[in-house]
Amino acid sequence: MWPDLDLALRGVGRLDPPAEVLEAGTGQGGMLSYLLELLAQSRSTWRLTTVDVSPSAAEAARRRIGRLPSSLAARVTVTCEDVVNVSLRAGAAYDVVVASALLSAVPLHRPFAQERVLASLARLVRPGGRLFVEDYLPLAYPSGPTGDPADPAETARALWRLDQAVAVLAGRPHYAEIPAAEVRQRLREMGFDVEVSLDERQAGRSDEALLGVMRSSMERPVHLDEALWAALDRYRRRLLATIADTGLVQWSGWYRLSAVKL
Numbered sequence: 001m002w003p004d005l006d007l008a009l010r011g012v013g014r015l016d017p018p019a020e021v022l023e024a025g026t027g028q029g030g031m032l033s034y035l036l037e038l039l040a041q042s043r044s045t046w047r048l049t050t051v052d053v054s055p056s057a058a059e060a061a062r063r064r065i066g067r068l069p070s071s072l073a074a075r076v077t078v079t080c081e082d083v084v085n086v087s088l089r090a091g092a093a094y095d096v097v098v099a100s101a102l103l104s105a106v107p108l109h110r111p112f113a114q115e116r117v118l119a120s121l122a123r124l125v126r127p128g129g130r131l132f133v134e135d136y137l138p139l140a141y142p143s144g145p146t147g148d149p150a151d152p153a154e155t156a157r158a159l160w161r162l163d164q165a166v167a168v169l170a171g172r173p174h175y176a177e178i179p180a181a182e183v184r185q186r187l188r189e190m191g192f193d194v195e196v197s198l199d200e201r202q203a204g205r206s207d208e209a210l211l212g213v214m215r216s217s218m219e220r221p222v223h224l225d226e227a228l229w230a231a232l233d234r235y236r237r238r239l240l241a242t243i244a245d246t247g248l249v250q251w252s253g254w255y256r257l258s259a260v261k262l
Contacts, residue, residue, distance in 0.1 A: 002034075002256065004132070004195075004258045005096075005098065005132050006038065008130045008258075009046065012096060013045065015045075015095065016045075018045040018046055019046040021035070021046050021047065021048045021049070021094060021096045021098070022049050022050075022051065022094040022096070022097045023048065023049070023050040023098045024051060024097060024098065024099040024102055024124070025052055025099055025100065025105065026050045026051065026060075026061045027052065027057055027100070027102075028060075029064065031098060031101075032050050032064070035048055035050075035098065036072075036076070039072065039075065039076070046095070046096075047075045047076070047077070048076045048077070049079060050076070050077070050078055050079070051078075051080075051081050051083055051086055052080065053080070053083075054080070055080050058078055058079065058080035059080075062078045065078055083102075083120050084113070084116060084117060086120070087119075087120035087124050088120075092124060093124060093126045094126060095129045096130050096132070097124050097125050097129070097132070099132070100133075100134050100135075101135055101136065102135070103117065103135050103178050104135050104136050104175045104176060104177045107175065107176045108173045108174070108175065111173060114178060118187070119190065121133070122187060122191075122192065122261070126261065127262070128260070129260075130261075131187070131257075131259040131260075132256070132257070132258055133256070134255065134256045134257070135177065135178065135255060136175075136253075136254060137198070137253045137254060138178075139161060162232065166232055169224055169228075171223075184257060187259050191261060192259040192260060192261055192262065194258070195257070196256070196258075197255070197256045198254070198256075199253060199256055
């Protein structure tokens with residue numbers, strides 16, 4: 001549940017013409033499922049557009065929409081496009097914009113473009129409209145020199161930091177978390193009134209999910225020193241064994257940000 005988002009959608013539910021809602025970053029469809037549930041339960045007339053730069057994400061969303069009742073599906077549009085391009089199109093403006101786990105994923109498709117994407121999200125909100133952003137909190141570093149190797153949360157964080165380090169060394173795109181305070185400050189500079197709340201949930205993750213993250217970095221990049229790669233790989237295997245013994249937690253908590261365009 002996201003009470004502020006629910007309240008905003010109820011507030012625009014009776015606009016004439018119907019309110020326009022944008023989900024920026026369809027991804028794996030978690031937020032889309034939530035928005036579709038709200039759309040189905042309400043008696044409102046708002047319309048939903050979900051956009052993602054990934055063709056596979058857009059296609060998965062289209063299949064999901066195709067299974068909806070026709071009256072509901074007619075109120076949903078799926079677009080495969082970069083949100084930056086959407087924001088540059090004349091007349092593209094929305095009453096509510098939602099971006100869940102988008103900013104941290106921007107470097108996967110647009111290196112060094114997180115601020116540009118945030119500015120694009122801001123442009124897409126009509127004056128008086130609302131922007132909702134939720135994303136991962138940056139990982140906290142150990143309080144001591146090495147942390148507690150028996151703590152499953154710490155081992156999971158260490159593994160994620162290792163994956164990030166290998167990505168940098170290999171020149172491979174990687175997620176990059178942005179502090180909530182930084183996002184809030186930038187939006188204030190762009191004319192928004194902003195509130196931030198933290199969500200420290202630690203949902204469990206399966207061994208398969210962790211292994212899926214690591215598979216992409218198991219082969220040594222050709223330009224990476226063999227000795228360095230061997231050391232990193234040994235470290236990875238030790239952490240995997242520790243996590244397998246203790247179980248997994250989500251690597252990071254979340255923040256949620258609600259902003260009104262003045």
